[in-house]
Amino acid sequence: MFEDLLSGFANVFTPIHIIMLFAGVFIGILGGAIPGISGTMLVVILLPVAYGLDPIPALLLLTAVYTTSVFSGSISAILFNTPGTPEAVATVFDGYEMTKKGKAGEALGVAIFSSAIGGLIGCLFLILLTPVLASFALNFSSPEYFALIFLALVIVSVLGGGSFVKGMIGVLIGLLIATVGLDSSSGVARFTFDVTGLRSGIDFVAVIIGLFALAEVLRKVQEDYFTKDKTASPKTKFPGLGLLNRLKRTIGQSSLLGFFIGVLPGVGATTASLVSYSMSSSFAKNSKEFGTGIPEGVAAPESANNSAAMGAIVPLLALGIPGSATTAVILGAFIMNGIQPGPLLIEQQGMLVYTIIGGLLLANLSVIIFSKPFIRIFSYVLKAPYYIIGPMIVIFCFIGTYAVRNSMIDLVVMVIAGIVGYNLTKAKFPLAPMILGLVLGTMIEDHFRRALIISGGDFSIFFTRPISAVLLALAFLSLLIPVFKWYRRRIMEKKDKALPGQ
Amino acid sequence: MRNIGISIIIILLSVFLFYDTFSIEVAESEEIGPVMWPRILLISLFVFGFTLLVQSLYRLKKESAEKSGDRFDAVKFWGFLILIILYIPALTYIGFIIATPIWIFILAFIAGMRKVLPLILTPLIGTAVVTFLFPVLLRISMPRGVGIMREVSYFFY
Structure with a gap:
């Protein structure tokens, strides 16, 4: 493994690879800092670029954007009290308080350092865990795969933000969209309504671009995302040895916590940063100072969200099952390039996997090296008004969709997905479950049908094989989480009602 | 209100698509054919759509009290x-x-x-x-x- 990793790392330094990696780092840091552009959207609008490149540079570009945008959302969170990406929500609590105290430079330094260390720790666990998980998954047959994807989809509905019912509806819609077109086993057309363009299925890239990017533009163009007259560009101050010593426990714990939260499907870096902030503020010695502008309050969410971003890549590479919405889009990029991630990927395309991992290591290191000089540029970029960004994103959406299959039907699908996505987000539907359902739809159906063919139509095959039974039991157990949440809410409501009468 | 509209659309869509599955050609020899999976999904979608409708109707009073603060241009x-x-x-x-x-x-x-x-x-x-x-x-x-x-x-x- 070590040799593979070294050769993968060396491969990163091929000119085209390193150019794409640094382009990704630059776009990720710059784009992620702009409020209103999430890391997912950045990856989505770069899909057409990835389509025009070879697989390795394309995936290096997208993963570098993904990694660095998680960090850069903290810049506007600290300087302007506006998280650049959702992952930086928790960074606002103490980051902006530090800015108000005149410690913006220190807060940025802590954010950069914690993000890079969190990302590197996450990367190390990624290197260690991916091959183990992949070799374990080699024992998997169709029933186990079905159970695993079922578990992933249930968890993303339960924990993906929003209500469980809405999450499940999202998953089911995603799975249904994946059934449109000619059935891969029997060749029979399903839900095509005699439209020739639908026989080859609905392109998931079109749906993803519509749901995420176009819907977001329709929403954001109505808001004022113009950072007016905010010219703050403080000098970044990296933490000294004393401060590092003080933060090492917070960074270490949050990175570990973040990584394992990130591995769970659908529970991405945003949840990791919030959970980690709340854990640190509950258990730290100076817990009462959290929220008043202390470095620990920046270090905890920043190390957790970057580590979680790495965690989300583990199931993607080892099992072919993405851990978050952004990694689902990256899975789409893999498939677009004719690569199917899964347990055999490391064995068959070890160079590709380890080059990507090497790229991730380097991207995390780049955060330390490049962020400092970039922060001065941010003060200009952050002033870019949405009336420039919005129209350009629209054009990127069209190019991205059209590039994949040169199909006008795909453009229609993308626009419909945009309108649907806009309405669903307005109704507080989480989009990640739908994306995961869509991306994993063909896979789960294939394994479901294969498993039933093996058993001769007997559904007990899913419950009699140990791994599959355990995974399904976990899925059904996780269904209890909304019940617990509902029960807790009822008790709280009863308490609230009881209080005034006392 | 938006939730009620969406849940009604979901219910109607699941019924319509379920009906459409009967037009999919299935060979008689195929036990696990191309229809079983979409039907399972559509029945589940109907159940969850109906649940959302009930939930939304139950919460209707609350929602109308808490007016949405979203801007619409x-x-x-x-x-x-x-x-x-x-x-x-x-x-x-x-x-x-x-x-x-x-x-x-x-x-x-x-x-x-x-x-x-x-x-x-x-x-x-x-x-x-x-x-x-x-x-x-x-x-x-x-x-x-x-x-x-x-x-x-x-x-x-």
Whole structure:
């Protein structure tokens, strides 16, 4: 493994690879800092670029954007009290308080350092865990795969933000969209309504671009995302040895916590940063100072969200099952390039996997090296008004969709997905479950049908094989989480009602 | 209200698509055919759609009390949406190279750009950048339009 990793790392330094990696780092840091552009959207609008490149540079570009945008959302969170990406929500609590105290430079330094260390720790666990998980998954047959994807989809509905019912509806819609077109086993057309363009299925890239990017533009163009007259560009101050010593426990714990939260499907870096902030503020010695502008309050969410971003890549590479919405889009990029991630990927395309991992290591290191000089540029970029960004994103959406299959039907699908996505987000539907359902739809159906063919139509095959039974039991157990949440809410409501009468 | 509308659409959609599964040709020998999976999904979708409808009706009173604080700018929303829809036929007939600067210009205007110089420069620079990046550098073929528009596009990519 070590040799593979070294050769993968060396491969990163091929000119085209390193150019794409640094382009990704630059776009990720710059784009992620702009409020209103999430890391997912950045990856989505770069899909057409990835389509025009070879697989390795394309995936290096997208993963570098993904990694660095998680960090850069903290810049506007600290300087302007506006998280650049959702992952930086928790960074606002103490980051902006530090800015108000005149410690913006220190807060940025802590954010950069914690993000890079969190990302590197996450990367190390990624290197260690991916091959183990992949070799374990080699024992998997169709029933186990079905159970695993079922578990992933249930968890993303339960924990993906929003209500469980809405999450499940999202998953089911995603799975249904994946059934449109000619059935891969029997060749029979399903839900095509005699439209020739639908026989080859609905392109998931079109749906993803519509749901995420176009819907977001329709929403954001109505808001004022113009950072007016905010010219703050403080000098970044990296933490000294004393401060590092003080933060090492917070960074270490949050990175570990973040990584394992990130591995769970659908529970991405945003949840990791919030959970980690709340854990640190509950258990730290100076817990009462959290929220008043202390470095620990920046270090905890920043190390957790970057580590979680790495965690989300583990199931993607080892099992072919993405851990978050952004990694689902990256899975789409893999498939677009004719690569199917899964347990055999490391064995068959070890160079590709380890080059990507090497790229991730380097991207995390780049955060330390490049962020400092970039922060001065941010003060200009952050002033870019949405009336420039919005129209350009629209054009990127069209190019991205059209590039994949040169199909006008795909453009229609993308626009419909945009309108649907806009309405669903307005109704507080989480989009990640739908994306995961869509991306994993063909896979789960294939394994479901294969498993039933093996058993001769007997559904007990899913419950009699140990791994599959355990995974399904976990899925059904996780269904209890909304019940617990509902029960807790009822008790709280009863308490609230009881209080005034006392 | 939006939730009620969405849940009704979901229920109707699941019923309609379930009905449509009967038109899918299935060979009699196929026990696990192409219909079983979509039907399982549609039945589940109906159940969850119905649950959402019940939940939404139950919460209707609460929702009407807590009025949504979201801003809705009709001009920007409908302006963007209509232009986005019209961009599809524009790409087909006018072609990418001519339609794009026009659309960026109108979109930017609707979004709030009012200064003349940026209104002229943004569409030109924007189109130049995306044309250079995608059709020229990455060789991604974009629609050329018809007639004279098609001929014009050959000057650029």
